[in-house]
Amino acid sequence: MNPAVRALTLLAESNQTVAVAESLTGGLVAAELTSVPGASKSFLGSVTAYATALKQDLLGVDGALLAQRGAVDPEVALQMAAGVRARMGAGWGIATTGVAGPEPQDGQPVGTVYVAVCGPVGGPLGAGKVAALRLNGDRAEIRRESVRSVLELLADQLSENARAQDTEQNGGN
Numbered sequence: 156m157n158p159a160v161r162a163l164t165l166l167a168e169s170n171q172t173v174a175v176a177e178s179l180t181g182g183l184v185a186a187e188l189t190s191v192p193g194a195s196k197s198f199l200g201s202v203t204a205y206a207t208a209l210k211q212d213l214l215g216v217d218g219a220l221l222a223q224r225g226a227v228d229p230e231v232a233l234q235m236a237a238g239v240r241a242r243m244g245a246g247w248g249i250a251t252t253g254v255a256g257p258e259p260q261d262g263q264p265v266g267t268v269y270v271a272v273c274g275p276v277g278g279p280l281g282a283g284k285v286a287a288l289r290l291n292g293d294r295a296e297i298r299r300e301s302v303r304s305v306l307e308l309l310a311d312q313l314s315e316n317a318r319a320q321d322t323e324q325n326g327g328n
Contacts, residue, residue, distance in 0.1 A: 158306035159187045159194075165313035166197035166247070171275075173309065174243035175201035176214050176235040176250040178226060179268065183302045184251060199243045204235070210252075214238030225261025227253055229285040232269035236283055240273050248273045249309050253288070255297045266290040266297055270305035272312050284312060 166173055175184045175198075185201035188194050202213050207226045210216040215238040216231055224231065232252045240248025253268030254260045266289055273283035286308050290297045 157191075158303055158310055159191050162306050162310040162313060163188065163191050163194055163197050165310060165317065167193070169313070169317060171246035171313075172197050172199050172244075173247040173249060174199045174239045174245035176239035176248065177201060177203045178205055178210070178235070178250075178252040179255045180251045180298050180301050180305075181205060183298055184249070184305055187302050187306065199245050202239055202242075210235060214242070225263070227261045227263040227267055227269065229269045229271070229287060232271035233273065233283045233285050236271040236273035246275055247309065247313070249305050251301050251305050253297070253301060255294045255301075257294065266292075268297065268301045268304070270301060270308055272305070272309050274312055274316060284308065 177184050182203045188198045204210045204213050207221055210226055211218045211221055214235050216234040220230055232250050235250035235252060236248040239250065250271045254263050254265050256265035259265060268288040268290055269285055270288065271283055271285045286304060288304055290300050
């Protein structure tokens with residue numbers, strides 16, 4: 156199943172919402188989500204914070220972290236996801252940051268990507284989850300794979316969250 160369809164189906168089944176923070180994908184995650192009929196039930200919106208300063212100003216990413224490590228960093232991805240979740244009032248926040256090329260950025264080689272998801276407090280996710288990707292291909296392929304990866308990460312975490320809640324409601328059995 157298409158990861159956008161899977162994620163939106165899981166969100167709708169549990170009456171939850173998602174917001175997106177994007178950097179290297181430049182709006183492609185939002186476009187993929189909104190290509191699914193009925194996406195408006197669960198998808199609230201997105202922030203494309205391509206410039207590093209916007210990650211701090213719009214999403215609340217720690218300025219010292221950005222100054223020290225640059226925008227291509229797992230903690231930056233997690234803070235982007237948490238920031239968009241908080242600012243849009245969504246149950247879930249997802250984020251992409253990385254280097255699509257053609258040149259390295261912040262000392263990171265082309266194909267270095269971090270995708271993150273931040274879910275409801277108290278869920279099995281805790282503070283969130285980040286996946287580090289080392290992608291091959293041209294700029295378009297790296298961006299496409301980043302979109303697929305962040306949506307799969309979201310869908311997997313939604314499935315895990317649903318299983319945990321089901322177990323909890325059934326007395327741990």
